[in-house]
Amino acid sequence: MTVKLYWKDAYLKEFDSVVERVDGNRVVLKETAFYPTGGGVLNDTGTLTVNGIGCRVADVSKEDDVIFHHVEGIPQIKAGDSVHGAIDWERRYSLMRYHTAVHLMDGIVEKRYQNGGITGGTIFPDRARMDFAMENLNRELAQKIVDETNSAASEGHKVSSKIISRDEALSMPNLARTEPGRQLIMSMPEVRIVEIEGVDVQSDGGLHVANTNEIGRLALSKFENKGKHSKRIEITLGGSNEN
Numbered sequence: 521m522t523v524k525l526y527w528k529d530a531y532l533k534e535f536d537s538v539v540e541r542v543d544g545n546r547v548v549l550k551e552t553a554f555y556p557t558g559g560g561v562l563n564d565t566g567t568l569t570v571n572g573i574g575c576r577v578a579d580v581s582k583e584d585d586v587i588f589h590h591v592e593g594i595p596q597i598k599a600g601d602s603v604h605g606a607i608d609w610e611r612r613y614s615l616m617r618y619h620t621a622v623h624l625m626d627g628i629v630e631k632r633y634q635n636g637g638i639t640g641g642t643i644f645p646d647r648a649r650m651d652f653a654m655e656n657l658n659r660e661l662a663q664k665i666v667d668e669t670n671s672a673a674s675e676g677h678k679v680s681s682k683i684i685s686r687d688e689a690l691s692m693p694n695l696a697r698t699e700p701g702r703q704l705i706m707s708m709p710e711v712r713i714v715e716i717e718g719v720d721v722q723s724d725g726g727l728h729v730a731n732t733n734e735i736g737r738l739a740l741s742k743f744e745n746k747g748k749h750s751k752r753i754e755i756t757l758g759g760s761n762e763n
């Protein structure tokens with residue numbers, strides 16, 4: 521099992537660890553700040569440096585509870601080596617901002633439009649998209665939801681995460697919004713939840729900014745009507761307010 525440093529501190533940009541094993545171009549460390557692709561969010565990229573030689577981490581994946589750093593070329597690394605990891609912060613911070621924006625929007629839709637029914641989403645470093653089963657969702661309403669999300673973001677809601685028991689998670693109404701989310705809760709002894717104070721709580725393994733005022737300004741970049749119960753909203757973000 522790889523220790524997930526990113527859960528302890530989503531703002532951790534560099535860290536030291538030890539190589540546990542190397543499998544071709546895949547490196548396993550004792551602990552890592554690299555977030556693996558999952559939960560609809562793309563992986564981190566960055567570098568691993570051993571004895572002054574850096575290698576590029578192009579992809580990060582997770583199997584069971586082991587995190588694999590896919591490096592470019594065959595790494596000159598072996599088990600037991602000390603390693604310094606550095607994630608590409610600009611990409612990660614952007615993914616965090618988009619991720620919190622999506623939760624905020626989701627929370628607003630759930631609260632104000634009972635028939636919201638978010639069915640999925642994908643978060644990229646330069647855009648995010650969400651799919652809704654909402655029958656009456658059109659471009660005009662999508663714009664209204666984006667505007668409401670912008671107002672909520674500028675209110676500066678705190679964002680935090682914690683780990684609770686499965687029973688506690690199952691007793692919370694509407695914690696998992698998608699069927700895969702519900703299946704996931706059933707399969708786990710403990711559940712990590714992410715809360716945007718006063719707006720949204722959901723089970724989530726991903727990384728977020730600490731306050732909604734870091735999100736920046738959302739713009740509706742695309743609206744697609746893919747069928748009665750299938751609408752897609754795509755958003756892009758303007759500049760953030762990081763310090």
Ligand SMILES: [Zn+2]
Nearest residue numbers: 559619724726
């Ligand atoms: Zn999420």
